[in-house]
Amino acid sequence: MTSAVETVKGPVAIESLGVTLPHEHIFLREPEVEANYPNSHWDEAAKIDQAVAALDQVKAMGVDTLVDLTVLGLGRDISLVQKVAARTDINICVATGSYTFNQLPTHFELRGPGRLVDMPRDPLETCFINDITVGIAGTGVKAAMIKVATDSYGITPDVARVLRAAAVAHRETGVTITTHTHAEDFTGRDQQAFLKAEGVPLDRVVIGHSGDSTDVNYLRELMDNGSTIGLDRFGAEILMSDEARIEVLLRLIELGYSDRLTLSHDAFIYSANLPDEFVAEKLPKWKFTHLFTHIVPALYERGVSEETIRVMTVDNPARMLRRVQHGGAFGLN
Template identity: 50%
Template sequence: MSESILAAATAPEAGARSLVETVAGPIPLDSLDVTLMHEHLFVLTPDVQQNQPHLWNEEERIEDAVVRLTAAHDMGVRTFVDLTVIGQGRFVPRVQKVAARVPLNIIVATGVYTYHDVPYFFHYRGPGRLFEQPEPITELLIRDITAGIADTGVKAAVLKCATEEEGLSEGVERVLRATARAHRATGTPITTHSNAFLRNGLLQQKVFREEGVDLSNVIIGHSGDTDDLDYLKQLMDAGSMIGMDRFGLDNFTPHGTRVKIVADLVAAGYADRMVLSHDCPCHIDYFTDEQRAEALPDWDYTHLHKRVLPALRELGVSESALRTMLVDNPRRYFEQVSPY
């Protein structure tokens, strides 16, 4: 299956930027091939690991990640987008150790992940704050993209932000606007966490539009949680791609429903506005491994190839449409625009 997708992939458009940053450095867009666009390696609460070291075995977790990513590669995946950012325990040196041992391209993100308040590091600093200064969130994001993350030399290639609750808290709106400004300053594309049940991808688009963002540079993530096709079409008709990116999270939306949503939208002509993924971590400390295995047995990086793609084919989705969602759309997304 994966070879048919790769063999039929179209060439990048003339004049488009031809490189994208990965953990191992810049690579040609042609090298992305089949891409999981919304995943995680480790989602952690660092204060807990640092103060309760019995809960964390570094080498064991790295080994497990190598096994999981190698299995994805064996199924046909060639690029893995790790959207773990500040607020989710991102630690790039650990990601580098995994990347050095797997035959995958790994792309990392920058951003601030919050459902309500900004981290206290930013609380008193910035425009209109106790200590008046240019927005430090935007400065941090731009540095991760242009200079690299900490002293790793790894540059972020995606901007990530989140809107989970109804409405916009001051902190979330601040992060959205800082993200939009970092995008415009660098051309780096944006991917969001959204709550599709609340239809708040529309709110994200509203803020981005107010900041002058071209919405074609935005993926509204977790859109596949809802079967409200009118809402999903509204997001795409405004210019954004949508992330059908929680396959395996059947406790949110059942497998069959998720598959049918994608098939129905492909039939309606929207294959060029969707990307596919799992939103899956190798390890997440929100629950134990045993709880995860019992509640979410299909939540892993091979689920798309094992169950989702065969189910989409059964519903009439063509190889061409699968290629579009897995290869062409990710490549087009990373054809960065110039700052504007």
């Protein structure tokens, strides 16, 4: 086990991560669309100011670390995140990986073993590992998690390629895999089967967006298989009400699963995909502070102990941000 976790401003001791939001986004960009069909609501200076203010606010509420899971496919731009990090004290961890629902960009379609641009190794593996061990896009900022997605399309050939590359990157670096799922289609189950077959210990996987499901049996199955799950869309009431999310959470705590649950929002400061006005009108609670202004107080009211809150908001994210050491390059433990 190594005890430091990479953040935008360099490694920090795992013990100092404190209360952590493990599944959030700062800026979700769509560079090609934005460049060609200018999107009136992107204003870099204003958005950086807004991000700094929001992060300072959540830091003042006792949150010490936020994990930005914005990867390829979501418009990751580490230079922008660095500009934000420079002006706030909160730790910001970033991720490598690919948010691919169906098909990878043509750039990757054409490259790899046996492809038109024949390469000895899948470039996705090289990208993921480089982001973790060398740094992202020449910034020296290292990824602290590997993010993958399996949506309603299921494990398409390209999604399989991403998952396989993530598994290789995990085995080589010991960095945790964290996922996007479509809970309605139980795609966390598919991810577990695939990653397990690829040699990833399931206790090094966080099955994300599990909080979009009220199927307690499905959620228990994911955790009984060893994974931690993300109840990571509090405030996204367009998908499910907070009341329903809280009821599932309480049930899982009661069943003894608090050591496998993480809490977050999947919120963002800017998304090229959703206009600011839409978010303000339809998703008014969807912000980094919502857990602490509404959800945690509601949990205390329902009798959840301070200790259980600490396990879910401090211990569990820290465990998942910890890099494990596998025995040898491809060894498993």
